[in-house]
Amino acid sequence: MFENLSGKFQDVLKKLRGHGRITEGNVEGALNEVRLALLEADVNYKVVKEFVAAVREKALGAEVLASLSPDQHFVKIVHDEMTRMMGSTAQELNLARKPPVPVMLVGLQGSGKTTTCGKLALQLQKMKRRPYLVPADVYRPAAIEQLKVLGRQLEIPVFDSRSDADPVAICREAIRYAELNGYDTVLLDTAGRLHIDAPLMEELARIKAATDPGDILLVADAMTGQDAVNVAKAFHEKLHLTGVVLTKMDGDARGGAALSIRAVTGAPVKFVGTGEKAEALEPFHPDRMASRILGMGDILTFVEKAQEQVDEKQAKELERKLRKAEFTLEDFRDQLLRLRKMGSMEEILGMIPGLGGKMKELKGAAPDEAELKKVVAIIDSMTAQERRNAKVLNGSRRKRIAAGSGTTVQDVNRLMKNFQQAEEMIKRMSKGGKRGMGRNLPFFR
Amino acid sequence: MTEPGDAPRGAFFSRLKAGLSKTRELLFMNVGAIARGIGPVDAGVLSDLEEALILADAGAELSHEYVESLRAAWRRGELPDVDSLRARLRAMVVETLAPRMVPLRISPPYPFVVLVVGVNGVGKTTTIGKVAGWLRSEGHTVLVAAADTFRAAAIEQLAVWAERAGADIVRHKVGADSSAVAFDAVRAAEARGTHVVLVDTAGRLHTKSHLMEEVRKVVRVLGKEMPGAPHEVLLVLDATGGRNAIAQAKTFQEFTGVTGLALTKLDGTAKGGVVLSVTREVGAPIRFIGVGEKAEDLRPFDAQAFAEALF
Numbered sequence: 001m002f003e004n005l006s007g008k009f010q011d012v013l014k015k016l017r018g019h020g021r022i023t024e025g026n027v028e029g030a031l032n033e034v035r036l037a038l039l040e041a042d043v044n045y046k047v048v049k050e051f052v053a054a055v056r057e058k059a060l061g062a063e064v065l066a067s068l069s070p071d072q073h074f075v076k077i078v079h080d081e082m083t084r085m086m087g088s089t090a091q092e093l094n095l096a097r098k099p100p101v102p103v104m105l106v107g108l109q110g111s112g113k114t115t116t117c118g119k120l121a122l123q124l125q126k127m128k129r130r131p132y133l134v135p136a137d138v139y140r141p142a143a144i145e146q147l148k149v150l151g152r153q154l155e156i157p158v159f160d161s162r163s164d165a166d167p168v169a170i171c172r173e174a175i176r177y178a179e180l181n182g183y184d185t186v187l188l189d190t191a192g193r194l195h196i197d198a199p200l201m202e203e204l205a206r207i208k209a210a211t212d213p214g215d216i217l218l219v220a221d222a223m224t225g226q227d228a229v230n231v232a233k234a235f236h237e238k239l240h241l242t243g244v245v246l247t248k249m250d251g252d253a254r255g256g257a258a259l260s261i262r263a264v265t266g267a268p269v270k271f272v273g274t275g276e277k278a279e280a281l282e283p284f285h286p287d288r289m290a291s292r293i294l295g296m297g298d299i300l301t302f303v304e305k306a307q308e309q310v311d312e313k314q315a316k317e318l319e320r321k322l323r324k325a326e327f328t329l330e331d332f333r334d335q336l337l338r339l340r341k342m343g344s345m346e347e348i349l350g351m352i353p354g355l356g357g358k359m360k361e362l363k364g365a366a367p368d369e370a371e372l373k374k375v376v377a378i379i380d381s382m383t384a385q386e387r388r389n390a391k392v393l394n395g396s397r398r399k400r401i402a403a404g405s406g407t408t409v410q411d412v413n414r415l416m417k418n419f420q421q422a423e424e425m426i427k428r429m430s431k432g433g434k435r436g437m438g439r440n441l442p443f444f445r
Numbered sequence: 446m447t448e449p450g451d452a453p454r455g456a457f458f459s460r461l462k463a464g465l466s467k468t469r470e471l472l473f474m475n476v477g478a479i480a481r482g483i484g485p486v487d488a489g490v491l492s493d494l495e496e497a498l499i500l501a502d503a504g505a506e507l508s509h510e511y512v513e514s515l516r517a518a519w520r521r522g523e524l525p526d527v528d529s530l531r532a533r534l535r536a537m538v539v540e541t542l543a544p545r546m547v548p549l550r551i552s553p554p555y556p557f558v559v560l561v562v563g564v565n566g567v568g569k570t571t572t573i574g575k576v577a578g579w580l581r582s583e584g585h586t587v588l589v590a591a592a593d594t595f596r597a598a599a600i601e602q603l604a605v606w607a608e609r610a611g612a613d614i615v616r617h618k619v620g621a622d623s624s625a626v627a628f629d630a631v632r633a634a635e636a637r638g639t640h641v642v643l644v645d646t647a648g649r650l651h652t653k654s655h656l657m658e659e660v661r662k663v664v665r666v667l668g669k670e671m672p673g674a675p676h677e678v679l680l681v682l683d684a685t686g687g688r689n690a691i692a693q694a695k696t697f698q699e700f701t702g703v704t705g706l707a708l709t710k711l712d713g714t715a716k717g718g719v720v721l722s723v724t725r726e727v728g729a730p731i732r733f734i735g736v737g738e739k740a741e742d743l744r745p746f747d748a749q750a751f752a753e754a755l756f
Contacts, residue, residue: 040505111566140601147596149598153597223564223683226687229714248650250650253688409592
């Protein structure tokens with residue numbers, strides 16, 4: 001979907017390029033493309049209207065910067081304006097007060113409250129806080145059990161809620177219990193509900209009154225459509241939200257709801273959910289979200305993830321090995337494992353600008369999860385000698401390795417070919433003497 | 446045989462209408478003239494209508510298309526007032542959706558196997574619970590397969606629904622192979638002479654190719670155990686969702702061969718206008734709509750009622 005829009009967008013921008021400056025005559029086409037792109041990204045119609053008006057005004061009034069062509073300048077204005085509307089900086093939870101600090105999670109059914117609860121608790125634990133999980137959804141079958149299971153998996157304590165109890169009483173009691181037991185952050189997982197369900201909305205107001213939460217987070221699905229404004233508005237009016245968690249960002253929805261919700265509530269997005277694993281919760285970066293909504297990719301997150309996985313020491317060691325051409329299959333495997341830690345191949349590729357919408361065509365070109373697993377299995381089935389010196393791998397050794405790793409000799413051969421290519425590439429690079437290349441080793445194929 | 450919700454038909458319409466009246470309010474928030482159904486049509490009314498369609502998640506492109514066709518008719522003098530404009534638009538919606546009004550028919554050879562798929566949080570398990578209840582009330586025997594072995598407590602959730610509906614359940618441990626659960630369920634149904642197997646799968650984003658391969662495998666395994674199975678692949682879509690539903694439908698279509706759609710959460714203020722686009726991409730009919738959390742809140746899709754309640 002976006003490939004088209006992006007293509008069209010590029011065409012319109014080309015038209016801007018030939019002009020000395022942005023004028024009313026040449027900007028309308030570009031603005032209309034922005035409008036369509038945002039509507040297709042599920043940004044609310046009225047928000048789009050305001051946004052386009054703001055961009056038009058800035059574009060026409062602005063002097064083109066000497067360093068930028070008019071089309072670049074236009075993109076910058078669009079991107080800056082969107083970043084500004086989304087709040088400019090990442091925001092954290094309001095935890096600086098006397099513990100225990102209650103944090104309330106609210107939202108529609110199926111937006112991902114319970115999963116988010118588990119993820120948040122894990123993050124809080126990493127921040128050296130002592131989180132406590134409270135299941136307050138007494139309506140959906142097995143909702144309490146779901147949070148209890150998550151708590152067991154993450155080794156985070158869960159309040160023993162009963163499904164025949166009153167949610168307000170559950171929350172009040174859980175906080176008292178947390179206080180007695182030294183838990184400093186209490187995550188209240190409320191039931192999913194429709195924003196027009198008056199009795200249930202009233203219940204949330206009562207939980208708020210009873211617990212005085214430091215944060216009230218609206219958990220919203222990144223795939224939400226035009227209705228996001230109605231939902232956010234209703235929850236905000238009833239509860240005064242302090243923040244938003246945008247879930248299921250690992251899909252290909254562009255997440256225009258983020259802009260809509262921010263526009264109607266003013267509440268900042270504090271976190272985004274980016275996968276099914278408990279670690280897959282990230283701080284929100286307005287500038288990156290702006291790029292995503294506009295379809296510009298998310299290269300910053302990609303770089304950051306890569307840096308997280310490769311520490312300085314490892315990088316230096318690798319670089320030394322490369323210089324001496326000591327790169328072995330063992331290093332090759334470590335590189336692959338590190339790459340995998342960054343997320344699934346799909347997630348990684350999705351962050352690269354311009355590739356976002358083209359995952360399908362890329363599927364053949366990138367090594368998939370199953371293949372990475374195979375490669376690691378093959379290398380693990382080698383002897384230490386074979387790993388250090390791939391040249392000894394004759395036919396019978398390859399046969400043995402294939403049997404040991406549950407693969408075929410063809411798989412082993414293909415890996416060896418890929419490894420040789422990587423080796424050669426590395427040799428060429430180290431001759432060039434580029435520094436710091438350990439950071440961005442090419443992966444195989 | 447009756448359709449789901451046949452008995453309380455009056456209740457169904459009033460409920461759908463109550464749910465959708467919110468839609469109508471919002472749809473015509475800025476369209477006072479249309480809401481009152483009087484007055485002449487002018488360019489302003491048409492552009493307000495386009496806005497209303499976009500706000501209903503019908504998409505910028507499709508909304509533009511509809512409105513341009515209305516504009517042409519208006520220029521030809523066919524739409525003298527707002528009433529006729531509204532009737533024309535309603536007719537256009539019905540025309541698009543009426544061919545998709547094909548209810549799910551359970552027929553031998555038994556077991557009739559229904560595989561339920563969709564992204565996370567659209568309401569697959571709840572829909573299965575409701576479908577099971579409906580089938581039981583029709584006198585069918587039902588077995589549900591807890592093939593969502595991934596999400597915490599998904600099995601327990603389904604078990605509660607199965608008990609409510611009076612359906613059997615086949616379950617494995619958490620983390621088990623979902624194909625194996627589906628396989629065992631069909632085996633069990635064959636042995637017991639059960640009419641219908643409803644297979645609940647884990648929510649998966651359509652962008653995760655390994656998870657899509659997994660559900661493709663479920664389809665394959667079902668077909669191997671019983672030729673012709675799954676007899677229905679029901680894709681559940683959330684009316685609150687926006688344009689992404691199109692990508693979801695296309696990808697699930699590619700991997701699992703979708704034969705029916707269920708549109709859930711129509712009892713809120715979301716309009717579900719995206720189905721107009723989805724049915725363009727995917728040929729499958731809309732089997733059910735969900736208008737609440739109770740067992741009886743499952744309805745057959747009715748294009749006329751849908752359009753009438755909408756405008």
